[in-house]
Every structure is written in structure tokens, then in C-alpha cells.
Amino acid sequence: MPVENDYKTVNLNEVAKKAGVSIATVSRVINNNPNVTPVTRTKVQQVIRKLKYSPNRVAKRLRNRYASSNLLGVLIPDIQNPFYVEVLRGIEDVAYENKYALIMCNFSQDEKKEKLYLDILQSESIDGLIAAPTHEHDQKVIHLVKSGLPIVCVDRGLSGVDVDVVLVENKNGAFAAVDHLAKNGYKRIAYISGLPQLPSSQQREAGYIEALMANKLPVDRELIRLGDSSHESGVRLCEELLNLSSPADAVFAGNNLITLGALETIHKRKLKIPQDIAVIGFDDMYWSISLNPPLTAVRQPAYEIGKRAAELLIQRINDPVRPTVSMILKTELMIRNSC
Amino acid sequence: MPVENDYKTVNLNEVAKKAGVSIATVSRVINNNPNVTPVTRTKVQQVIRKLKYSPNRVAKRLRNRYASSNLLGVLIPDIQNPFYVEVLRGIEDVAYENKYALIMCNFSQDEKKEKLYLDILQSESIDGLIAAPTHEHDQKVIHLVKSGLPIVCVDRGLSGVDVDVVLVENKNGAFAAVDHLAKNGYKRIAYISGLPQLPSSQQREAGYIEALMANKLPVDRELIRLGDSSHESGVRLCEELLNLSSPADAVFAGNNLITLGALETIHKRKLKIPQDIAVIGFDDMYWSISLNPPLTAVRQPAYEIGKRAAELLIQRINDPVRPTVSMILKTELMIRNSC
DNA sequence: TTGAAAGCGCTAACAT
DNA sequence: ATGTTAGCGCTTTCAA
Numbered sequence A, B: 001m002p003v004e005n006d007y008k009t010v011n012l013n014e015v016a017k018k019a020g021v022s023i024a025t026v027s028r029v030i031n032n033n034p035n036v037t038p039v040t041r042t043k044v045q046q047v048i049r050k051l052k053y054s055p056n057r058v059a060k061r062l063r064n065r066y067a068s069s070n071l072l073g074v075l076i077p078d079i080q081n082p083f084y085v086e087v088l089r090g091i092e093d094v095a096y097e098n099k100y101a102l103i104m105c106n107f108s109q110d111e112k113k114e115k116l117y118l119d120i121l122q123s124e125s126i127d128g129l130i131a132a133p134t135h136e137h138d139q140k141v142i143h144l145v146k147s148g149l150p151i152v153c154v155d156r157g158l159s160g161v162d163v164d165v166v167l168v169e170n171k172n173g174a175f176a177a178v179d180h181l182a183k184n185g186y187k188r189i190a191y192i193s194g195l196p197q198l199p200s201s202q203q204r205e206a207g208y209i210e211a212l213m214a215n216k217l218p219v220d221r222e223l224i225r226l227g228d229s230s231h232e233s234g235v236r237l238c239e240e241l242l243n244l245s246s247p248a249d250a251v252f253a254g255n256n257l258i259t260l261g262a263l264e265t266i267h268k269r270k271l272k273i274p275q276d277i278a279v280i281g282f283d284d285m286y287w288s289i290s291l292n293p294p295l296t297a298v299r300q301p302a303y304e305i306g307k308r309a310a311e312l313l314i315q316r317i318n319d320p321v322r323p324t325v326s327m328i329l330k331t332e333l334m335i336r337n338s339c
Numbered sequence C: 001t002t003g004a005a006a007g008c009g010c011t012a013a014c015a016t
Numbered sequence D: 001a002t003g004t005t006a007g008c009g010c011t012t013t014c015a016a
Helices: A012-019 A023-030 A038-051 A057-063 A082-097 A111-123 A139-147 A170-183 A199-214 A231-243 A256-268 A302-318 B012-019 B023-030 B038-051 B057-063 B082-097 B111-123 B139-147 B170-183 B199-214 B231-243 B256-268 B302-318
Strands: A071-076 A101-106 A128-131 A151-154 A164-168 A189-193 A224-226 A250-253 A278-282 A296-299 A326-329 A332-334 B071-076 B101-106 B128-131 B151-154 B164-168 B189-193 B224-226 B250-253 B278-282 B296-299 B326-329 B332-334
Touching: A012 A023, A012 A038, A023 A038, A057 B057, A057 B111, A071 A082, A071 A111, A082 A101, A082 A302, A101 A111, A101 B111, A111 A139, A111 B057, A111 B101, A128 A302, A139 A151, A151 A302, A164 A170, A164 A302, A170 A189, A170 A199, A170 A250, A170 A278, A170 A296, A170 A332, A189 A199, A189 A231, A224 A231, A231 A250, A231 A256, A250 A256, A256 A278, A302 A326, B012 B023, B012 B038, B023 B038, B071 B082, B071 B111, B082 B101, B082 B302, B101 B111, B111 B139, B128 B302, B139 B151, B151 B302, B164 B170, B164 B302, B170 B189, B170 B199, B170 B250, B170 B278, B170 B296, B170 B332, B189 B199, B189 B231, B224 B231, B231 B250, B231 B256, B250 B256, B256 B278, B302 B326
Parallel strands: A071 A101, A071 A128, A101 B101, A128 A151, A151 A164, A164 A326, A189 A224, A189 A250, A250 A278, A278 A296, B071 B101, B071 B128, B128 B151, B151 B164, B164 B326, B189 B224, B189 B250, B250 B278, B278 B296
Antiparallel strands: A296 A332, B296 B332
């Protein structure tokens, strides 16, 4: 049971008393209300400084629930994924420029945790939210959108509601990757998918299949492995692919973490890339060049995604009725040596 | 200028009215106060569910400033550094278990930003804070400790105040790394340091120098390069080291990001590791095995650091007067192929 | 220009 | 067992 913390904070009352004015006047000084004489203002400011007074944001928000809390919520599916970290950095830079602080919540792809954090975020009365929902029918997020809270979705859209969203061309990106593999002569190209309920996983699979067909390659369901977007799933599913009676000769990994997991398996087996097996990953990393071998990957403009999302969110906070937009960013195939 | 958000929230009053009881009774139901008849309780709960009522945390905190906000602050120096991400995961798991949510603030080694976030955190009346201060004399954090806010420092201590802290054996870890290099016959071992004001950078340098001396190797100031703990600094300083008239034959990199930067430079120059130059990094990564070549590194128990720090923090919140503790965790040399 | 006072949603002491 | 009410720190009318 928490014990009383005995650190007390200076409040308006103490400042007012010490300055010999009313709390209303102190409040005016703090909020730069022009209706204060320079003399009074200076006097109050001195006391504020002396007492190290800083306004209580909690009280402020309670009183003025429609005023800005200067707090933005960010709901991240997996903080271990460097892609989301980069998105976060984009969000952060824009937020900081606009004097917003971030409450970041990482739900580790756990829907229960997501719900808990969403509840907290809502009752903290944040000004807006950037979220990557677990799936398109995420009831909780949909409910929040409907309630009028400014929201921007990244990486994953929402079905049935009108919401700002920032996505990438998942299908095209996947197509380019697999097409590159096929053009280089690989015949048994595998796809290790992330969580199958994610729209991005589905779109990447669609791109994979289209590229196979465009190159007259058969679609073998055995070569499509469904995982949970984690590093561990990359390790495990790559093993399965290598154990096939007719093993894969190339792997298209559905995200960052899966790629790193697949590489781990391949290196453990002392297989040569790309001679024994080719690898291409969705998501580039800044250290891709230092991997063995330098990794060929589909680059998502992660920082840009975050930046755009934050910009859209702040726009919406300032203008709740502007029409929603969908922003689709392009991917880029970074060809190096892994295929 | 933000416009009114028109999403209104259900409050105690509406629930009370609809249920035909007083707000006090509703409050009791919410807080599981036993003094409510089962009949009343059920009736109120039904209304709560029907109205989708959820308590306003802001009001709760204002009213009861000494009660738990169930909010923990985390002040991260650099979210791009996988080490801190791992620490964060440790913190998060413990926090979640104990029903705390996290406000994470990433200040990107920027002291101004750090100060801003600290102000916000304080006025959000968080229950406690886990911080990695910019340096040992961080006035703002010291002030917070003195004010009585429960705080645990990670990775970096604070001088002159009594505060819980979780650290690793930086000096020993560095010694082991450099000693390993020396024992393998390397003569011109360089050290790329992170931000020189960080205690960890200094301790690692001390370990480096001691290992040099223990192996009767000269200490050449030219081989010690001071950076800012970033990836970019690793790239740049490794270049400088390679351009020396008598270049380094081994590099001890002060952290994760620096290691990745140094590798980038070495690969760009098509140098062979460890033949042309050996590399050893402080901080292990789960994908170290997939690097070219598999990286030898000093492993810090990052997840454990976060876990311990969060445990200490929660202990302190529950018992503000327990004596402070310093926890020093061990590092481990992971020998692979880069030296 | 300044002050007094209401009230944001909630909890807890007190009254019934 | 339930209700009434004060007050957390703040902003904002309204009055002076």
C-alpha cells in the first residue's frame, strides 16, 4: 500500500499570498493575460521564481477539459522492432517542435495490454493518439475514433470508420522483392509472414503471390509460413523451411525481426548466403550493410511515416472537421548482397 | 488553436442519477468498498456497463494527490540504442505486472529536452521515475530526488545524493574486452568513447587503460577518440583511427551504436575483420551472430537492469524510507569471431 | 486592473 | 448502508 509521499508542491495559493495578490492574478500572469499591470506582473514573476512554482497540469486539465493537455498518446505494437522505433523518432521530432509530450505505450502485440493502455490513455485525457491497431476491426480503437478523439493510424488501417492513416505500399514492395528474387533464378521462394491478421502481412503475401505468378512460378502453400512477427518466429519458421524435403532456395522475410531470426538460423547451420539460400527482408536497418552478407531489403520510410502521422494528428487536433486523408508512402528496394 | 473536442465522457453524476443513488455510492462500487448492499451494487454496475462509464483518472489524481496515479515515468537518453530498448522491456514487464503504466520520454541526449520532459513528468504527478541522467551532476534530477519523488537511476549514478541505482561493472567489462584483444596479439588497440561526461564512458576508459598497462602496452592518447555515443560518431571516429599514419589494429567500441558505426566504416573500406582490424563492442545484440563476422562483445544484462530498477522503484514507492541500494550487475564477454 | 467565487470529477470524512 | 459535502489546483466569468 503506497505511503504518503511527503513532497509537497507549491500552488497558486502560496504564490498569491506571498505576492500579496489574488490567485486569479497569479493565474493571469502565468497565462500571459494582458490585463495585469507591469508592476504586478513583475512582482508575481519574482515570487514564482523564488518559490520555484510550476503549475499543476492535472488540475489544469480537470478544470479545462477541452483545453490542451499537450499530451499525445502513441500505441506501439512492438518496441523491439527497429521499424517502430524509427517511426517513433519521426513522431517525436514533430511532437517536440509543437510542444507536445508523448505517452508511449508498447503493447507487445498483446491485445489485452493494448486495451488496458487505451483505457489509461483515454482517461489521461490526451489530445490525440497515434496507433497501430492489432487488426482492422480493433473495436477499442474504432470506438475511440467514433467518440471524436483525434487519431491517426500508422502501418495498419481500420475498417468501417473514417480515420487518417499513413501506410506504405506493402503489396508493391513485396512484389519488387520477390520479383527480384525470381529474376535472379530462384525457384523455391518462401515467405515468412508476420501475424496473419495484420493487413500488412496480407498485402505482402498478395505481392509475393503476384510476383510468383508474374514469373510463372508455382505457388506452393508449403513455402508460406505464418508467424507472429517476432524474432523467434523467424528462427523457427526458417528452420522448418530448411527442413523441407524440397527446401526453399530463397526466403522473403515479412519484417525486420523475422529477417534477423532467419539469418540466425542460416548462420547456425553454416549455410552460405546467397549461394545456399538467398534472403531478402521487408524493412531496412541502418546496419544492414554490416550484416553477413550485406542485406538486400525493402526499405520503408519509417521516420517519414512517423513524421507525417504526427503532422496529420496535430492538424486534426487543430481542425477536427477537416476531411480524413490516407497517405500511402512508397517503398524502395535496397539491393545489396544477400540475393 | 485547438478547437473543442465534442466527445463528452460519462461521469459519476450521470451514473448516479440513472441508478437512482448518490455519487458516493457509485464511487464505493467502483472502489470495491464493502459498505454497499449486493442489490445496490449490482444495479449500479449495470448502469456503469450500460453507460460505458470509466472513471476520470485526472480528477482522481487531483483529488487524491497522495494516492497512486499508477503512472511511472521513464527517461531514456536514446531510444535508438537497442540497449535502452531492452532495459525498457524489463521495466515494462514489471510495471505491467504491478498495474503501472509508463510514460516514456526519450530526450536524445539533449539536456534541454530532458529538462522539459522532467517538468512534464513532475506535473503529471507520476508515482515514480526511472532515469538515466545526462551526467552525475544533473541538477534537475537531483532536485527531484531531494523533493522526495521516488527515483531509481539506471546506467548512470548521481553524485551527492542518496538514490537507488542499478549499474553494471563497466570497468571490469572494458578490462575483459581489451585484455582479450591484447592476449590475442593486438598492439594498437583503440577506444572509441561515448559522451565523455558519462560515468560509464569514463569507467570503460579506465578499464581500457588498465588492461593496456596490465599487458605492458603503451597508452597512446591518439588511439582514444571521444564521441557522442551515436552511430554517426562511430562511423567518423573509426575513419580517423584508420587514417592514422600508424593505424589502429583493433577497436574497442564504447557502445552498441558506435560498434555498428565502426563496422559500417570498416565494411565500406572492404577491410577484413579480424585480419585487417579486430573489433569488440560494449553491448551485445541479439543479432550479433548475424553480423559480419559474428561480433565479440561485452554483454550487459539490459533486460535485467530494467527489471531490477522497476522492482526497486516499486519497493520505494511502497516504502519511501527504506535505505537506498546500489545494485551492480556483472557483464559477460561473448567471444565470437571479430577478434 | 483586480478579486471573489463557481465548478471540472472525484474521494473520504462526516452525518444520517 | 447510504447521502451530503468539502476540497484537490486551476481557469474563468462576473463584479467591483
